[in-house]
Amino acid sequence: MDWTFILEHVPDYLGGAWVTLRFGLYGVGCSMAVGLLCCLFRFFRVPVLRVIARVYVELSRNTPLLVQLFFLYAGLPRVGVKLSAEACAVIGLTFLGGGYMAEAFRSGLDSVEKAQKEAGECLGLKGSQVIRYVLLPQAAATAAPALFANVIFLIKETSMFSVLAMMDLMNVADTLRTGGGRTIEVLFMLVVAYLVILLPVSAAATLVERRLRYAGFGH
Amino acid sequence: MQDSGISILFKGINFQRLLGGLGITLRIALITIGLSILLGTIFGLMMLSKRKPFRFFCRFWLEIVRFMPQLVLLYLVYFGCARLFGWDLDGETSAVIVFTFWGTAEMGDLIRGALTSIPVHQQESAAALGLTQGQIYRHVLIPQTIRRLLPQAINLSTRIIKTTALVKMINVAEVLKVGQQIIGQFYRSPDAAFWVYLTIFLLYFIICWPISSLAGWLEKRWA
Numbered sequence: 001m002d003w004t005f006i007l008e009h010v011p012d013y014l015g016g017a018w019v020t021l022r023f024g025l026y027g028v029g030c031s032m033a034v035g036l037l038c039c040l041f042r043f044f045r046v047p048v049l050r051v052i053a054r055v056y057v058e059l060s061r062n063t064p065l066l067v068q069l070f071f072l073y074a075g076l077p078r079v080g081v082k083l084s085a086e087a088c089a090v091i092g093l094t095f096l097g098g099g100y101m102a103e104a105f106r107s108g109l110d111s112v113e114k115a116q117k118e119a120g121e122c123l124g125l126k127g128s129q130v131i132r133y134v135l136l137p138q139a140a141a142t143a144a145p146a147l148f149a150n151v152i153f154l155i156k157e158t159s160m161f162s163v164l165a166m167m168d169l170m171n172v173a174d175t176l177r178t179g180g181g182r183t184i185e186v187l188f189m190l191v192v193a194y195l196v197i198l199l200p201v202s203a204a205a206t207l208v209e210r211r212l213r214y215a216g217f218g219h
Numbered sequence: 220m221q222d223s224g225i226s227i228l229f230k231g232i233n234f235q236r237l238l239g240g241l242g243i244t245l246r247i248a249l250i251t252i253g254l255s256i257l258l259g260t261i262f263g264l265m266m267l268s269k270r271k272p273f274r275f276f277c278r279f280w281l282e283i284v285r286f287m288p289q290l291v292l293l294y295l296v297y298f299g300c301a302r303l304f305g306w307d308l309d310g311e312t313s314a315v316i317v318f319t320f321w322g323t324a325e326m327g328d329l330i331r332g333a334l335t336s337i338p339v340h341q342q343e344s345a346a347a348l349g350l351t352q353g354q355i356y357r358h359v360l361i362p363q364t365i366r367r368l369l370p371q372a373i374n375l376s377t378r379i380i381k382t383t384a385l386v387k388m389i390n391v392a393e394v395l396k397v398g399q400q401i402i403g404q405f406y407r408s409p410d411a412a413f414w415v416y417l418t419i420f421l422l423y424f425i426i427c428w429p430i431s432s433l434a435g436w437l438e439k440r441w442a
Contacts (some may be wrong), residue, residue: 002429058428058431059424061423061425061431062423062428062431063381063423063424063427064381064384064385064423065381066384066385066387066395067384067395067416067419067420067423068420070395070398070416070419071413071416071417071419071420074402074412074416075412075413075414075415075417076413076418077412078409078410078411078412078413079410079413152285152286156286156287156288156289157288158288159288159290159291160290160385163388170288170290170291172292174294177298183298183299183301183302184299184302184303187291187294187295187298187299188375190291190294191287191291191295192313194286194287194288194291195286198286199286202285202286206392
């Protein structure tokens with residue numbers, strides 16, 4: 001192990017980690033929004049939109065991100081839709097993540113008893129209030145483990161952004177590897193970098209899940 | 220002459236070539252799934268073992284695959300092993316090793332979850348009824364375990380199939396790579412890339428969708 005090489009390239013990896021983390025979080029945020037919308041369309045049986053949500057969820061969950069990215073980045077420009085690499089990254093990750101998040105939210109909502117919704121309506125709450133104050137808090141508590149698993153999954157999936165020529169961790173490592181022949185050092189740093197990013201996320205997930213468990217209703 | 224659009228897909232043997240690439244993807248996936256079920260069963264039983272080192276070892280293994288992107292694992296085996304031990308593994312072998320390493324841990328965890336989800340009183344009631352240990356497993360525990368396990372195991376299988384798309388990154392001539400070769404050959408056709416990638420997208424969907432629908436159906440039926 002060549003430690004001077006490693007120390008010399010720490011800044012490169014920091015830059016890569018920043019790209020991985022930033023675009024990972026953009027993707028996670030957008031995925032949650034899309035997932036929640038799709039889930040609500042289906043839950044409230046909104047005509048047309050609920051069918052679109054259904055088709056979208058199936059498409060996103062049954063195709064690999066790599067193929068989605070190639071289609072966005074190399075396929076769409078040929079029919080006139082030109083997107084920057086960054087846009088492709090966020091759209092691609094959101095397309096994939098939205099489907100997974102929708103399923104996680106749905107399993108959460110399914111676990112809330114129907115009587116809860118009815119009771120909320122009986123108390124005179126509006127539809128939006130029932131969602132906000134009655135359904136979502138309970139659904140979120142049940143869905144939390146699945147949601148956090150998705151967050152970690154999506155951050156890991158950012159490793160495919162290297163095909164968009166983005167300098168994320170994976171691409172930084174790949175460039176250094178092909179450039180210098182220090183394969184072992186390069187890969188060692190890559191593993192450490194992902195651990196440094198994902199261990200805190202996982203620890204935070206455990207903490208929040210433990211808190212939410214107390215919020216469980218009627219258990 | 221300029222070939223436009225979708226026609227190049229059906230020009231010559233282009234479509235067969237794409238399917239051939241898909242075949243390689245599926246072959247890797249099927250070998251991986253088979254090995255993962257086999258090794259995952261052992262893994263799952265080890266996680267439930269009374270011996271601490273076994274459980275610790277499995278926990279550690281599971282954490283590695285949970286935290287490392289599969290692409291990183293692929294690089295570690297494909298490039299790392301070549302450098303460190305001088306093994307010259309080809310892409311397909313590396314892929315099977317890595318995906319099995321990952322699939323075993325995930326499958327093992329599912330098996331552990333399914334086994335522990337069965338209430339203890341099931342076993343105790345069966346014993347009270349005078350069933351032998353073998354009968355308890357055959358008629359009480361295993362059928363219930365399989366009902367919990369099967370939908371999740373099928374879902375994991377579609378994840379494995381989707382993940383095999385990654386082998387493109389270590390130069391295996393799977394469907395994406397073949398698609399790129401076709402696009403390269405027909406570079407004069409402006410929208411070749413669009414149709415080729417769309418086709419690959421749909422091919423994956425056609426394979427994975429029925430499988431994951433089956434899992435959803437089983438889950439609902441056995442819930």
